Amino acid sequence: MQLNGLSLAITNILGGRFNPLTWFAAGEQGAWYDPSVLTTLFQDSAGTTPVTAVEQPVGLMRDKSGRGNHAFQATAGNRPILSARVNILTYSQTFASPWANIRSTVPPSMIPAPDGTISGVLFTESSSAGTQFITPVGGGIVASSAGTYTFSVYGKNNGRYLTLAGNNGISNYISVIFDLSLGTYYQYQSGGQIINSVSCTQIGSTGWYRCVVTATFTAASGINIAGSNVTTVPTGGYGLPTYTGDGVSGFYLWGADLRPTNAGALLPPYQRVNTDTDYDSVGFPLYLKCNGTSSAMQTNSIDFTATDKMTVVTGVRKLSDTTNQNVFEMGNTLPAGGFNLYAPNTLNSPSYSAYVNAGNVSLINSSNSYPAPISNVVSLLVNNSGVSPNQQLLRVNAVGSGTQSATLSGNFTNIPLFLFSRASTSSFLNGQFYGAIIRGAQSDAASVTQTENYMAQKTGITF
Numbered sequence: 001m002q003l004n005g006l007s008l009a010i011t012n013i014l015g016g017r018f019n020p021l022t023w024f025a026a027g028e029q030g031a032w033y034d035p036s037v038l039t040t041l042f043q044d045s046a047g048t049t050p051v052t053a054v055e056q057p058v059g060l061m062r063d064k065s066g067r068g069n070h071a072f073q074a075t076a077g078n079r080p081i082l083s084a085r086v087n088i089l090t091y092s093q094t095f096a097s098p099w100a101n102i103r104s105t106v107p108p109s110m111i112p113a114p115d116g117t118i119s120g121v122l123f124t125e126s127s128s129a130g131t132q133f134i135t136p137v138g139g140g141i142v143a144s145s146a147g148t149y150t151f152s153v154y155g156k157n158n159g160r161y162l163t164l165a166g167n168n169g170i171s172n173y174i175s176v177i178f179d180l181s182l183g184t185y186y187q188y189q190s191g192g193q194i195i196n197s198v199s200c201t202q203i204g205s206t207g208w209y210r211c212v213v214t215a216t217f218t219a220a221s222g223i224n225i226a227g228s229n230v231t232t233v234p235t236g237g238y239g240l241p242t243y244t245g246d247g248v249s250g251f252y253l254w255g256a257d258l259r260p261t262n263a264g265a266l267l268p269p270y271q272r273v274n275t276d277t278d279y280d281s282v283g284f285p286l287y288l289k290c291n292g293t294s295s296a297m298q299t300n301s302i303d304f305t306a307t308d309k310m311t312v313v314t315g316v317r318k319l320s321d322t323t324n325q326n327v328f329e330m331g332n333t334l335p336a337g338g339f340n341l342y343a344p345n346t347l348n349s350p351s352y353s354a355y356v357n358a359g360n361v362s363l364i365n366s367s368n369s370y371p372a373p374i375s376n377v378v379s380l381l382v383n384n385s386g387v388s389p390n391q392q393l394l395r396v397n398a399v400g401s402g403t404q405s406a407t408l409s410g411n412f413t414n415i416p417l418f419l420f421s422r423a424s425t426s427s428f429l430n431g432q433f434y435g436a437i438i439r440g441a442q443s444d445a446a447s448v449t450q451t452e453n454y455m456a457q458k459t460g461i462t463f
Contacts, residue, residue, distance in 0.1 A: 018450040020437050024065045029304055029440040032065040036286040045072040054084050055277040071297040071419055080288035080295040084281035087271040088258045089136055093119050104132045113254040114154050114203045120252045125227045125245030131236050132245050133226035142223040148261040152212040157181045159249030163226040164213045165239035173239030174215040177231050180251055183209055186231045192218045214261055260373050264460030285460040292430025296421035304412035308384040309442040313451045315434030315459030317375040318343045321350035324427040330415055332423035337413025341380055356392050358384040358410035364394040366401040377455045383442055384408040397463050398452045434459040
């Protein structure tokens with residue numbers, strides 16, 4: 001089996017430096033959930049139908065700690081979905097519907113693409129005056145919220161310049177015009193939209209270039225691929241060049257990819273996506289997709305009554321900051337001996353928060369801002385012993401980011417753990433869950449750091 005960078009890094013961690021099972025070697029109570037291991041996932045809560053591919057529901061997620069604290073969801077419609085999708089676009093190689101051709105055509109695949117398959121398609125302009133372009137979802141919104149996105153496509157010269165453009169109004173746009181014969185580019189921005197970086201990289205000696213634009217949009221924006229006969233500032237508005245085509249010229253296209261720039265530093269630069277359920281998952285971390293309205297799981301009661309200490313490390317991507325969103329909660333509405341982790345809490349949006357109830361209720365807010373969409377490794381370290389070092393510490397990406405608001409004393413309790421919601425009825429997580437390790441014990445600083453690094457690899461991020 002050939003290992004990609006992500007799997008190799010995880011293999012190195014498990015092979016020589018750290019194995020999460022060591023956290024449970026002395027009989028500690030807890031759980032270890034890892035959506036990247038398909039053998040632990042089942043489509044039904046009874047565990048009779050295995051999960052075999054992405055975009056299948058997960059009704060049972062087995063606990064890898066050996067404690068048998070499996071997470072389940074009996075209601076079919078409330079199950080999270082296993083996913084590895086990063087590229088927002090569909091039909092990223094064929095440019096079929098819902099891509100729309102405006103005064104242009106994209107005939108069937110014609111030439112070898114950068115991956116060697118005969119899948120490079122020819123973009124041909126019309127002989128009409130105007131903008132010659134194609135756009136996903138019929139010109140609708142693709143970058144669905146303000147933020148920074150990376151838009152890339154492979155292009156090969158056939159007489160015209162290739163333009164990557166994004167806009168949320170006629171004068172609010174970014175536009176980059178690529179010369180596919182020289183590998184150069186010309187960039188323009190307007191109305192507060194910001195181009196962060198551009199690259200045009202030749203792919204071997206095939207004549208293909210990978211054209212990449214990273215840009216920050218102030219609002220939801222449309223994305224377009226257009227032709228151009230000049231390299232000067234676009235004249236047609238929306239960042240799109242306007243000219244009269246000859247009906248023959250254009251360029252070859254392959255491999256369009258649009259993703260939030262912070263989706264993960266370790267991911268491959270291109271993800272093939274045909275349909276929402278047909279895409280390349282190799283090299284992309286698996287996660288449970290939680291819809292923010294009904295996705296939830298829970299365990300049977302977990303008996304933490306013998307401990308007043310807790311260590312939690314999880315990888316999560318939050319997609320909005322609109323309301324309380326639970327990653328975990330012991331019991332319903334934070335009972336005595338319980339804890340939870342919010343991503344985010346309304347009182348501390350757009351960051352992370354945790355509550356611990358032991359004698360008093362302690363609120364721990366991350367002190368830094370982590371606005372959605374963003375992927376993070378979040379750790380909750382709790383010592384309720386009432387003696388030094390008494391701590392409730394929240395860490396984000398291996399950095400201490402919040403401390404307790406109250407001194408606590410007392411053990412945890414024996415109740416179910418709810419995942420991605422409050423008691424499966426409210427505070428649903430709108431985001432992605434990459435895994436978690438929950439240990440009913442205090443963990444030393446070195447092993448916490450190792451675990452955070454391990455979870456970062458699972459989440460596809462670097463610190």
